[in-house]
Amino acid sequence: DQQVKQNSPSLSVQEGRISILNCDYTNSMFDYFLWYKKYPAEGPTFLISISSIKDKNEDGRFTVFLNKSAKHLSLHIVPSQPGDSAVYFCAAMKTSYDKVIFGPGTSLSVIP
Amino acid sequence: GAGVSQSPRYKVAKRGQDVALRCDPISGHVSLFWYQQALGQGPEFLTYFQNEAQLDKSGLPSDRFFAERPEGSVSTLKIQRTQQEDSAVYLCASTSGANVLTFGAGSRLTVL
Numbered sequence: 001d002q003q004v005k006q007n008s009p010s011l012s013v014q015e016g017r018i019s020i021l022n023c024d025y026t027n028s029m030f031d032y033f034l035w036y037k038k039y040p041a042e043g044p045t046f047l048i049s050i051s052s053i054k055d056k057n058e059d060g061r062f063t064v065f066l067n068k069s070a071k072h073l074s075l076h077i078v079p080s081q082p083g084d085s086a087v088y089f090c091a092a093m094k095t096s097y098d099k100v101i102f103g104p105g106t107s108l109s110v111i112p
Numbered sequence: 113g114a115g116v117s118q119s120p121r122y123k124v125a126k127r128g129q130d131v132a133l134r135c136d137p138i139s140g141h142v143s144l145f146w147y148q149q150a151l152g153q154g155p156e157f158l159t160y161f162q163n164e165a166q167l168d169k170s171g172l173p174s175d176r177f178f179a180e181r182p183e184g185s186v187s188t189l190k191i192q193r194t195q196q197e198d199s200a201v202y203l204c205a206s207t208s209g210a211n212v213l214t215f216g217a218g219s220r221l222t223v224l
Binding site for chain 1: 116154156
C-alpha cells in the first residue's frame with residue numbers, strides 16, 4: 001500500500017520552461033512534506049520542504065504547493081535548467097522526527 | 113566527516129552468502145536511518161537509530177536483516193543468507209534531529 005504516489009514516472013521539459021512534478025498521498029496523518037533530488041550513483045539530496053500549516057514554500061527557482069484537502073502537492077521549477085535533470089522524490093512524514101516515506105520518483109529531463 | 117560515507121559502494125554476493133554494509137554518519141548526528149532502494153523505485157524505510165538505540169525496525173523485510181549501531185556512531189546493516197530479491201541499493205542517512213536527512217551514496221548489492 002503506497003502512501004506517497006508519483007504517478008508520472010518521467011517528464012520532459014524544454015530549457016527555460018516550467019517543470020511541474022506532482023505527488024499525492026493517502027495518509028492524512030502526514031504533517032511535513034519534502035522533495036529530494038537524485039543524480040545517478042549518488043544519494044538523494046534535500047531540495048525543499050513544506051509544513052502542513054502552509055500551502056506554499058518558495059526557494060529560488062523551486063516552489064512547493066500543498067493542497068491538504070486534496071492530499072496533493074506539487075513542485076514547480078522555473079525556469080528549468082539542464083542541470084535540473086534528475087530523479088525527484090516526493091516524501092512525507094507524520095512528525096518532524098518521524099521516518100520519511102518516499103514516493104517512487106519522477107525522472108525529469110530538461111532539454112537544452 | 114563532511115558527509116555520510118558508505119562502504120562498500122558495490123558488493124556482489126552469491127546467493128546464501130552473508131554481507132555487511134557499513135555506514136559512517138556525519139559526526140555528531142544523533143539519528144541514523146537505513147533505506148532500501150530497488151531499481152526504479154523510491155527508497156523504502158528499513159530501520160532507525162537514535163544514538164545506539166534502535167527505535168524502529170518495522171521496515172526490515174525478514175529476520176535475515178539485522179542492523180546495529182553499538183557506539184551511537186558507525187552503523188552496520190547485515191544480511192544473512194542473501195537472496196536474489198535482496199539485490200538493491202542500500203542507503204544510509206543521518207540527521208542531527210531535524211527532519212532533513214543527509215544521505216550517503218549508497219551500497220549497491222547484487223545477489224547472483
